[in-house]
Amino acid sequence: GAVVSQHPSWVICKSGTSVKIECRSLDFQATTMFWYRQFPKQSLMLMATSNEGSKATYEQGVEKDKFLINHASLTLSTLTVTSAHPEDSSFYICSARATTGVIPEAFFGQGTRLTVV
Amino acid sequence: QKEVEQNSGPLSVPEGAIASLNCTYSDRGSQSFFWYRQYSGKSPELIMFIYSNGDKEDGRFTAQLNKASQYVSLLIRDSQPSDSATYLCAVGPYGQNFVFGPGTRLSVLP
Numbered sequence: 001g002a003v004v005s006q007h008p009s010w011v012i013c014k015s016g017t018s019v020k021i022e023c024r025s026l027d028f029q030a031t032t033m034f035w036y037r038q039f040p041k042q043s044l045m046l047m048a049t050s051n052e053g054s055k056a057t058y059e060q061g062v063e064k065d066k067f068l069i070n071h072a073s074l075t076l077s078t079l080t081v082t083s084a085h086p087e088d089s090s091f092y093i094c095s096a097r098a099t100t101g102v103i104p105e106a107f108f109g110q111g112t113r114l115t116v117v
Numbered sequence: 118q119k120e121v122e123q124n125s126g127p128l129s130v131p132e133g134a135i136a137s138l139n140c141t142y143s144d145r146g147s148q149s150f151f152w153y154r155q156y157s158g159k160s161p162e163l164i165m166f167i168y169s170n171g172d173k174e175d176g177r178f179t180a181q182l183n184k185a186s187q188y189v190s191l192l193i194r195d196s197q198p199s200d201s202a203t204y205l206c207a208v209g210p211y212g213q214n215f216v217f218g219p220g221t222r223l224s225v226l227p
Contacts, residue, residue: 006160034214042219043205043217043218043219043220044161044205044217046214049214091158093160093161105151105163105166106151106163106207106215107163108153108160108161108162109160110159110160111158111159111160113158
């Protein structure tokens with residue numbers, strides 16, 4: 001299946017600093033990528049939809065000025081957590097849709113474990 | 118509002134038994150249905166998708182779809198301890214996105 005690479009897989013940062021997470025589609029072009037956040041023992045929560053060459057669409061309750069999304073090319077989207085605080089500690093996962101057959105599938109990156117201390 | 122519901126579990130089954138995971142959805146216009154497996158601390162990985170009523174089998178996994186009842190299930194035959202994970206049901210697409218259920222934790226006991 002299609003491959004989505006996410007980097008870094010884990011990061012520890014100090015409160016108040018910013019962290020950038022990259023999501024790359026390695027063998028297909030993804031005009032749309034999705035960013036999720038997952039807290040322990042909870043399901044995936046969609047944060048935003050990232051569209052290549054345009055502004056991201058954020059879900060209700062997600063601060064667009066805090067979670068900056070850039071989708072500069074068809075294979076790369078980045079999420080920057082600005083002025084991170086301990087409550088931002090979570091598992092962040094990106095995904096992209098690819099049509100490998102008849103049905104489009106969502107392929108996920110490996111996820112990034114963010115710990116803010 | 119489009120909703121996808123799953124029993125959060127944990128669902129415990131003995132090794133070798135059949136595990137049955139269920140999912141209901143609210144939008145009758147839904148076209149595609151996916152089952153993902155997520156191990157603790159890892160990203161979800163696709164197990165199967167189904168888009169026609171009936172059964173679809175892939176190895177030890179069988180997905181069952183009943184659009185009239187808005188119900189999709191996943192059966193795991195000959196369950197193994199390595200199948201212990203959270204199973205996410207996803208429904209869509211809606212625009213570009215899918216809606217994920219909360220997931221069911223499966224525990225296969227040796």
